[in-house]
Amino acid sequence: MAGFGFSIVATDVKARAGTIRTPRGEIRTPAFMPVGTAATVKAMLPESVRATGADILLGNTYHLMLRPGAERIDRLGGLHRFMNWDRPILTDSGGFQVMSLSGLRKLTERGVTFRSHIDGSRHELTPERSMEIQRLLGSDIAMCFDECPALPADRDRIAASMALSMRWAARSRDAFGDRPGHALFGIQQGGLDRDLRAQSAEALTAIGFDGYAVGGLAVGEGQQAMFDVLDFAPSMLPADRPRYLMGVGKPDDIVGAVARGIDMMDCVLPSRSGRTGQAFTPRGVVNIKNARHADDPRPLDETCDCPACQSYSRAYLHHVFRAQEMISGMLLTWHNLRYYQRLMEGMRTAIAAGTFAGWQDDFHATRALGDIEPL
Template sequence: MSNPFSFHLIASDGTARAGEIETAHGRIATPAFMPVGTQATVKAMMPDDVARTGADILLGNTYHLMLRPGPERIAALGGLHQFMNWHKPILTDSGGFQVMSLSQLRKIDEKAVTFRSHLDGAMYELSPERAVEIQRLLGADISMQLDECIRLPAKRDEIDRAMQLSLRWAERCKRAFEGAKPGHALFGIVQGGDDPALRIASAKALVDMDFQGYAIGGLAVGEPQAVMLSMIDIVAPVLPADRPRYLMGVGTPDDLIEAIWRGIDMFDCVMPTRNGRHGVAFTRYGQINLKNARHADDPRPLDERSPYAPTRTYSRAYLHHLVKANETLGAMLLSQVNLAYYQALMLGAREAIAAGTFNDYRVSVKAGWEEGDIPPR
């Protein structure tokens, strides 16, 4: 029998936390960054290479896997872990963010969201109950409630309407999740846009529902970083200390460090792999744009002190060549380099929190980025 889902704190430094999540498919050290494997694959990477970067968990997506190849098919083939040959934990996003991006193709009412597939135009209905069922069929260790995510800026009455609907959907997801196997969890999602009162109301209502973890959603959707951080400052103290906190879809290394400083435990973002496919490397020196001609004759590796082999063994000149020649290997290597950097960032944060030196670590990370081609936002 699987171990029950659990979270416990190992160390704290101010509001920054280091902990451990136990799931049906293993443990997750926090703070944790989850590589995005939207369609049962982390783009341009083999599952073993994802694991070698230090990742304990990755993210899949309900919306995309519902459309192709279908949750029933994946379940018949042994579940998502078996299907994609990844035997560590998986968190699945419920699809709310993707539905937001389909504003011209969908209709939302109390019952569900109805939308046309971006693949073939076929009509689908995604209700809170169906979202939970899909994630159960996939075998996700951590499932997310279905919510309505809206872009910012938005009018307060529209933010309030979406937040209230998300709360009602959260209750339905909670009921649908009853009887889940040991080691599996359902997280609620705090909404409320950039309105402090709505954020607090959403967080308090979700805490009353007693989820196994809590996410902060609807950020990094158009608002400045200062607004995002202020919402974390408002929401994090409302959430229970004995449950994991997940900031959805975020972000830059600077975003992650600042969010950890404010008590966040989990993150996901397409940035490291997307930027890698576009020729940008993340290092402790900042972002390095390998498209720039000045790298063409540079024999140095990206970081000679990196513990991750591709970062210290391939020259900038070679990576520049691969990027300019549009070779697949360039996207593969830079995706690996970037995910390894994000995992090293998380490991460094955990070690600094345990040592009581996280603010020093935070300052050093920011200082290192001043040498890069592109500063953090």
């Protein structure tokens, strides 16, 4: 398609480093996408998010359709202008959020009717409506509308859900139409079952998408079960298209996913953790609320170049968190997003150099050390 492309510049066993090209700029892969649920990455300015190294953000179809509304965003010039982010944006389809509203929804072949978690108003989301909303938002990468059962679930339930998602994928492709410069990704389903995953991949490839996501993971199955699926699922998808693992995850989840051939990931974890006083470092997670930091003049991470580490002490970060000052969430979110982007940079460099296995060993060994000793 005109204006959208993907090239792999290096591989190391299954790990891939490459570039996704869009009219709004290039995305270096492996890529981590910060989540801007309601047209904002919480506690961050868009230019600050860019400064962490992010090439692309994720926007949320479900939340934006409810508030402020896709038609309103379109009238105001689209999501990029609305939120002051001129780089690529990927929008999810709304399917995952609707899944999490299982008590408020009704599922049929046509789509899903549900009640808003905000005001109880009734809405319908179909493959066609999801494509329309994502077009109104103006996202660079849209996701097809799917249905994703929470795990664990029995095989018949997962098989029926996967088959429905494949029918919805075909409808999404038809409704998306021909939009040069914009991409549509299909979503593989099938739970933890190899045969169902293969059927899903075959159906999606026959329809034809600009990229492919591995969906239906990180929904309660546990890390080992997720890795077991990632040992075979990505290789079922076309090798010349980006592979996106949705909703992942913790740092060791991300490293394990890249090792198994994943190119893109997203997760609310770095920003949500920042607001709750948790900071990611190469030596693991630091809980800044703990009393051990109250008199500590050292930075969170002496190797980090973010403002929280360059200009503030653990003692200050501990104080502003305990005092419930807004700057706490701002600084810790910036730090966490920068940590995630440094993680991606490290993997891209190691894949290009052919040293990814050693990089992985160092990553895990450093994390196992735990936080620096208290003073």
